[in-house]
Amino acid sequence: MSEHLDVLIVGAGLSGIDAGYRVGHERADRRWAIFEARDAIGGTWDLFRYPGVRSDSDMTTLGFPFHPWRGEKAIADGADIRDYIRDTARTFGIDRHIRFRHRVLAADWSSRDARWTVTYEVDGQTAHLTCSFLYLCSGYYDYRQGHAPTWPRQSDYRGTIVHPQHWPEGLPVAGQRIVVIGSGATAVTLVPALIDRGAAHVTMVQRSPTYIVSMPARDRIAATLRRHLPAALAEPAIRWKNIGYGIATYSLAQRRPTFVKRQIARQQRAELGEGFDIATHLTPRYDPWDQRLCLVPDSDLFRVLRDGSATIATGHIAHFDRDGVVLTTGETLQADLVVTATGLTLRLMGGATLSIDGTPIDPGQHMLYRGAMLADVPNLAFAMGYTNASWTLKCDLTARFVSRVLDRMAADGSEIVVAAAPPAEVVDTPVLDLSSGYIRRDQALLPRQGRRAPWRTHQNYVRDALTMRRRLDDGVLRFTRR
Structure with a gap:
């Protein structure tokens, strides 16, 4: 019999470690793990090693609110950020839940069983497990290669x-x-x-x-x-x-x-x-x-x-x-x-393919509810940071929201949670609404946003913080059993 987890988090970078703290820390009754495709904690800050690599926002907001950055520099070197992420994971025991070299290849939701079947690769071997909730914290760009145009001659x-x-x-x-x-x-x-x-x-x-x-x-x-x-x-x-x-x-x-x-x-x-x-x-x-x-x-x-x-x-x-x-x-x-230095290549969900009862899911055809859940896709959360502020600010709000959702499901026995998109909602722009080249090139891959809450992603931490704390029974989020 394959292993079953209550929550599977994908990615051990800033957003994945934050999710591990919010979702799993001090929850001994919750079976959870973080799958990391590479062999180290840190995500972006472990991958990039070019000279001078550093944060592009202040470390107080890029850091974790539950483990504040106390370094002298407000703009920190990549190696220092990597060490800080690792120290956070070790301090809260999150590192004990990380499984390295585990690359998620696909996940299929079973409506009959109310669970995801996840196909992954570890050390060249394909394996499977099931989970009740899938939380994607693998960023939005391709770790394998950046955007690399060619020129004549x-x-x-x-x-x-x-x-x-x-x-x-x-x-x-x-x-x-x-x-x-x-x-x-x-x-x-x-x-x-x-x-x-x-x-x-x-x-x-x-x-x-x-x-x-x-x-x-x-x-x-x-x-x-x-x-x-x-x-x-x-x-x-x-x-x-x-x-x-x-x-x-x-x-x-x-x-x-x-x-x-x-x-x-x-x-x-x-x-x-x-x-x-x-x-x-x-x-x-x-x-x-x-x-x-x-x-x-x-x-x-x-x-x-x-x-x-x-x-x-x-x-x-x-x-x-x-x-x-x-x-x-x-x-x-x-x-x-x-x-x-020609930019990134977009790649959502670490390159994994998602499906519901065998039917493929195209994130670019779904809106993002509260910047956290794909519309009409059950038991799935998606970490996406801000474009005008520190990545971690929004990811931490998402992790807190997911924790509330999971606690509610545990309290009332719900097995399924889904954000139901109203048919009248006007789909407007990609969730990353910058005009940067790497977004324009692949914007069809990105989830969409509507013109009003809760389908609009605000680039404002205070506004989002207030929105995320609203009651879960908002007429959009639906909790059911099989």
Whole structure:
């Protein structure tokens, strides 16, 4: 007989460890496990090893509210984040429930049995188990490969080409002329980090600019609060300060985009001087937060642009040649190393296929209820973070909500919970509503959202926190038995 679990969590990154705490911690009566396809805890923060990899939001909100981040840096290095996630899992005994090298391949819901049959692979062998509730915390991008476009005559190039998602250990950069293709968070992180590792020169090649703002790597207000207040008061105060600041700046950008654009340009001009061509290299065609803003700690990118050790080339790549990259303007960028920081490839549910009684489920054809459950799909939750704030903020709200749902089912003997989509609800946009390239390329894969609650995903933590605490009997969520 195959094993049966009450809850199966898929993924041991930030959202999976959070889910393990909320769903399984101190619940000795609940049989649960976390399946992790790789052989380590940490998700994104264990996978990415390129120079300078770090958080793109403050660690107080990216961290777990039940195990606050107490490092000095507000913008932390990837290795420190990985260690923090592992320490959290160990502190609360979550690591004892993780099964490594367990890759979920498929899950089929049986209406007759009210359970999922999960097919997974472990060490090259296929196996099965059943679970009453399936909780997907495996992120939204493909861990196997990033987006890797090709260019004409790329095979002529004599140097090395590497994608940041698969950075080779020990890759030499000192003394190298490096071209970084891309302008997102990875690219703006790599450029100063490569200079600090001794690169001779780094050129960031972008088709179009991204909004880039600087913030202090260390939060002085947080340090003051920790120095003068007990931890039980300081940590919530710091957390809510950062949540409030994030909501306020995002709201301002939505209401007064022109003003925010001017403020960003003013900061950049103060950093780079009047001689830098901000209009060409740092002024996007879209409004702030139509795509995610890039944060740089302590102006590190502006520093290397200002001293000339790095430059930005804005334009299109015509082709490669033996020595580097040739732009459509005719300019040749000589390079010993080309880094293709060209983005992610979307891949939901870790690549697993879902079905109900053998009929495949296409997430792109379902709305997402409260940002947590696919409409008309029983006993399934889905962790999806914010696009304008820390990933963990929304994932923790989802985990708390799932915990409430499971407790309710245990209390009244329900075996099935499903969010029933009303036929009149207008399906509007993908749940990730940014205009970023990696979302536009594969947006048909994403769950949809409606135009009103509870089918609309708000990019506002306070609003969502209030919504998630509302009663479960809302006329949409239905609890039944077989």
